[in-house]
Amino acid sequence: MWAQSGAVLAIFSYILWGITPLFYRLLPGAQPLEMLAQRLIWSIPLLLLVRLFIKNRTRWQAVFQDKRSIFMCLFSSLAMAVSWCTFTYALTHQQVLEASLGYFINPLFSILLGVVFLKEKLNSAEKSAVVLICAGVGYQLWMYGELPVLAIIMGGAFAVYGLIRKFIRFDIITSLFIETLWLIPLAIGVTIWLFSRNESALSSADNLTRFYYILTAPVTILPLLFFTAAIKRTTLTVIGLAQYIEPTIQFLLAVFLFHEAFDEVKGVSFSLIWLGLLCCIVALIRRRLNSLKISKGKRSQSL
Secondary structure (H helix, E strand, C coil), rough: CCCHHHHHHHHHHHHHHHHHHHCCCCCCCCCHHHHHHHHHHHHHHHHHHCCCCCCCCCHHHHHHHHHHHHHHHHHHHHHHHHHHHHHHHHHCCCCCCHHHHHHHHHHHHHHHHHHHHHCCCCCCCCCHHHHHHHHHHHHHHHCCCCCCCHHHHHHHHHHHHHHHHHHCCCCHHHHHHHHHHHHHEEEEEEEHHHHHHCCCCCCCHHHHHHHHHHHHHHHHHHHHHHHHCCCCCCHHHHHHCCCHHHHHHHHHHHHHCCCCCCCCHHHHHHHHHHHHHHHHHHHHHHHHHHHHHHHHHHHHHHC
């Protein structure tokens, strides 16, 4: 029952992330830097409030003593800012399909970073996934003469963020709060700069639009809360499989609701990438089954 509730929470969190483009359609042509700044500023009080309800939160004394994790939060915050800006730009400039592609190819970057920095070994399924995903992206380059830059930056930055998070010993909410604090000077600076140059969308916006800008904070953090709860209640295998719900929903929204262009080139490219993801899923399931066999073997030996 505990594991089932975790699976439901994981699925729900990825569904929320998947339908995020529906919210950002309310802010067409938004300034990504200004939206990032507002999201950061309004996230501070919200994260402090949420942190009060987290039972296993990292105590402030432990936070201040762990200088290494605080410093690593600086690097993770920069990766997060890049990911957020590109994601926001894609959603507010009719490029939801590009955002979907970014999260579809994210596992490729995660695999490569794991090999380079964590010395992880690839099995045959993971090697096949790397080849197929590279082929999918390469096909677009060959046919269009250009790379899907937004998708690559988005997927790469998010993978870097995940890598750095492995070296941070705070709980997710506390680490997100520290990351946000690192970026607050940038948020204030961007806000002042845009207002001084009369380039702020907020200065001439109506109250409803300003309210939407404030809502970017809870829209970002709410799915994260369900995701945090899911991690504690289910396996990483379930999390790994559920993560493809988000880009799938975004893909469906882009093609069938927003009517973004999806030609034969993108059809071939996405098909190759989906085959690569299928290899990732197979590898994930095999790894999980092997770990279960090993644990059962140990139990039978102990008995």
